[in-house]
Amino acid sequence: MRVALIQLAGGSGDKKADIALACEKIREASAQGADIAVLPEMFCCPYETSAFRSYGEAEGGEAQAALSSLSRELGLYIVGGSVPELEGDRIYNTSYVYGRDGVQLARHRKVHLFDIDVEGGQRFMESDTLSPGSQITTFETEFGTMGLCICFDFRFEELARLMALRGAKVLFVPAAFNMTTGPAHWELMFRQRSVDNQCFTVGVSPARNESASYVAYGNSMAVDPWGTVLTRCGGEPCIQYVDLDLSRADSVRRQLPILSARRTDLYEIKEV
Numbered sequence: 001m002r003v004a005l006i007q008l009a010g011g012s013g014d015k016k017a018d019i020a021l022a023c024e025k026i027r028e029a030s031a032q033g034a035d036i037a038v039l040p041e042m043f044c045c046p047y048e049t050s051a052f053r054s055y056g057e058a059e060g061g062e063a064q065a066a067l068s069s070l071s072r073e074l075g076l077y078i079v080g081g082s083v084p085e086l087e088g089d090r091i092y093n094t095s096y097v098y099g100r101d102g103v104q105l106a107r108h109r110k111v112h113l114f115d116i117d118v119e120g121g122q123r124f125m126e127s128d129t130l131s132p133g134s135q136i137t138t139f140e141t142e143f144g145t146m147g148l149c150i151c152f153d154f155r156f157e158e159l160a161r162l163m164a165l166r167g168a169k170v171l172f173v174p175a176a177f178n179m180t181t182g183p184a185h186w187e188l189m190f191r192q193r194s195v196d197n198q199c200f201t202v203g204v205s206p207a208r209n210e211s212a213s214y215v216a217y218g219n220s221m222a223v224d225p226w227g228t229v230l231t232r233c234g235g236e237p238c239i240q241y242v243d244l245d246l247s248r249a250d251s252v253r254r255q256l257p258i259l260s261a262r263r264t265d266l267y268e269i270k271e272v
């Protein structure tokens, strides 16, 4: 299963241009044999709370229509980063996934809103304009079950564990860490979730743009179930390809039985 991590220089302020750029890069990934192309969080919207409504779209909107028709044309899966989704008065940070036939396979609304205020560092309040989702998201492919969450969601280990317990062997995370939290936690978090859940993790960020109001860390990466970093971008726009053999998750789980050795008579994580 070949995955393309598309670290875009998006969020230019021109939504149409950002969508066109994403489509151009997905075509490039398809030509390189990608089965699944993954875009960053808010790939066609500046990552600013004040921008979310004006760049937002309802179900079936412009960005979704473009990705859906491209996945059908190219016959590949697209994990469509995220876009501001408008529903009534509400705005969600939503990731859509399309199958090889262009049909929407999954919709994940970011469950944990990114509200942080780090002394001397990053402040951001998604809850100023966004509403949280309330679903845990997994989806089926011919390769097996996949998990999906967005950026800050991935800091919550229970969510990752629940996706793994549903059978996910790859967790896809469109994301946009920043220059405060990225150097401190990004790699650590992807390796940690991979080791804990003995699965692959794939995080895709926007490229770093020093003149943006929110400077994304970049460093899109894929990690294997042993915690090894398989591929990693820098700060620049780029596409990295990684070939994942999902039987590696079974093999690691057999050799080091973490998931199966849980003492569910003593403790349990379960969906409510």
Ligand SMILES: NC(=O)CC(=O)C(=O)O
Binding pocket: 114, 150, 151, 152, 153, 155, 175, 176, 177, 178, 181, 182
């Ligand atoms: N942008 C996010 O949702 C999360 C993030 O940047 C962080 O957790 O750090």
